[in-house]
Amino acid sequence: MNLDMKQIRQLASILNKEGIDEFEWKDGEKSIRLRRFSGSIPAAPQAASPIPIPAPAPVAVPEISEPGKITPAQGNQFITSPIVGTFYRAQSPKADPYVKIGDKVTKGQVLCILEAMKLMNELEAEYPCEIVKILVENAEPVEFGEPLFEVKPL
Amino acid sequence: MKSDSSGILLDAPWEHFNEIHSTNQYLMDLPDRCIRDGYTCSSDIQTAGKGRMGRSWFSPSGGVYLSVLFRSNTQVDNFGLLPFMAAVAAGKALTASIPHLDIRFKWPNDLLIRTRKTGGVLIQSRGRERVVIGIGINVQIDPDEFPDRPAFPITSLHLETSHPPQTGTLVYSCRLHLLEQYIRLKTNPESIRMDWLQQSATFGKKILFTVNGQSRHGVDCGINENGAIQVESGGMMHSFHSLEIITIED
Numbered sequence: 596m597n598l599d600m601k602q603i604r605q606l607a608s609i610l611n612k613e614g615i616d617e618f619e620w621k622d623g624e625k626s627i628r629l630r631r632f633s634g635s636i637p638a639a640p641q642a643a644s645p646i647p648i649p650a651p652a653p654v655a656v657p658e659i660s661e662p663g664k665i666t667p668a669q670g671n672q673f674i675t676s677p678i679v680g681t682f683y684r685a686q687s688p689k690a691d692p693y694v695k696i697g698d699k700v701t702k703g704q705v706l707c708i709l710e711a712m713k714l715m716n717e718l719e720a721e722y723p724c725e726i727v728k729i730l731v732e733n734a735e736p737v738e739f740g741e742p743l744f745e746v747k748p749l
Numbered sequence: 750m751k752s753d754s755s756g757i758l759l760d761a762p763w764e765h766f767n768e769i770h771s772t773n774q775y776l777m778d779l780p781d782r783c784i785r786d787g788y789t790c791s792s793d794i795q796t797a798g799k800g801r802m803g804r805s806w807f808s809p810s811g812g813v814y815l816s817v818l819f820r821s822n823t824q825v826d827n828f829g830l831l832p833f834m835a836a837v838a839a840g841k842a843l844t845a846s847i848p849h850l851d852i853r854f855k856w857p858n859d860l861l862i863r864t865r866k867t868g869g870v871l872i873q874s875r876g877r878e879r880v881v882i883g884i885g886i887n888v889q890i891d892p893d894e895f896p897d898r899p900a901f902p903i904t905s906l907h908l909e910t911s912h913p914p915q916t917g918t919l920v921y922s923c924r925l926h927l928l929e930q931y932i933r934l935k936t937n938p939e940s941i942r943m944d945w946l947q948q949s950a951t952f953g954k955k956i957l958f959t960v961n962g963q964s965r966h967g968v969d970c971g972i973n974e975n976g977a978i979q980v981e982s983g984g985m986m987h988s989f990h991s992l993e994i995i996t997i998e999d
Binding site (some may be wrong): 656710712736 | 831857858991
């Protein structure tokens with residue numbers, strides 16, 4: 596039995612929905628393990644020492660996002676996050692958001708800021724489109740590949 | 750500057766103004782046809798200096814205000830370390846001008862002398878080929894003149910050393926080191942990470958920090974290969990791409 600990415604995502608969604616923390620499946624030499632990840636990993640014992648040793652990056656887990664947010668409506672597309680970071684809808688807390696639902700944007704128009712390590716990354720529209728849904732709240736953390744906007748290409 | 754590529758960067762345009770709205774914004778607004786690796790903008794004064802998330806950066810006469818544009822893609826490997834490269838470059842520029850100055854970094858790229866902030870970095874990117882790194886350093890502005898009281902105490906080079914460098918000398922040095930470290934980041938990113946860790950103000954120390962609006966205590970356990978800070982807090986090891994260090998607790 597071979598699992599493709601779509602099936603893995605479906606499996607991850609079921610795990611997430613049912614609150615199952617870990618799932619492992621083996622078939623001969625092939626195996627897959629999915630683990631729910633909250634953004635934290637247990638501290639390594641040495642981390643409590645006076646000079647902590649840098650920890651390895653948390654293990655990336657296949658996307659376990661909320662079910663129902665995976666597929667855009669027919670004819671629409673997702674604009675996804677190219678980085679792990681924080682999503683900001685405006686240049687500053689007092690500024691107007693770059694885009695609102697219903698806005699028609701041109702290629703190259705800035706849609707949002709994604710901040711990581713205080714690098715303010717302005718995400719541009721790669722094609723003309725209409726903003727149908729904004730899928731992330733302002734100032735929320737986002738994962739690599741996470742859908743940010745549902746858009747209708749124009 | 751020995752390699753050909755960095756030599757080419759040194760030849761990039763450099764525009765200096767007596768006064769400008771924002772050196773970063775000037776380079777962000779350059780038409781695509783004009784952009785070139787190493788394109789530099791500096792000014793004696795900024796009238797609308799920019800900090801993070803729309804905050805203003807107080808920029809009267811007496812400071813270094815310098816921005817350099819790089820035609821880089823922030824989405825490729827190594828560029829998670831770009832903010833740290835900027836800090837390392839600014840640190841090298843400062844210690845080249847003031848040999849015994851003990852410059853420390855507060856994650857990811859605030860510049861500290863002892864525990865007081867004397868400079869910072871703002872990095873903006875747009876599209877796939879435009880990254881602008883802005884460096885601001887307080888050379889001789891009285892901390893009492895700052896209109897907003899920042900969370901971290903501030904200082905100036907003038908207060909910290911009996912012979913502060915000329916602002917123009919420091920601007921030149923910052924540009925030179927940014928161009929050099931940019932080349933180094935491409936060829937040896939691990940050395941940038943190690944340099945940064947050696948000058949970290951908080952590595953191995955207890956810190957008070959805020960993340961998602963909540964204050965927490967933890968121990969700074971360094972940065973990973975992508976620049977994310979590793980913090981032990983509440984018995985767990987956390988990896989953050991965004992947080993604010995409020996105080997160093999020991």
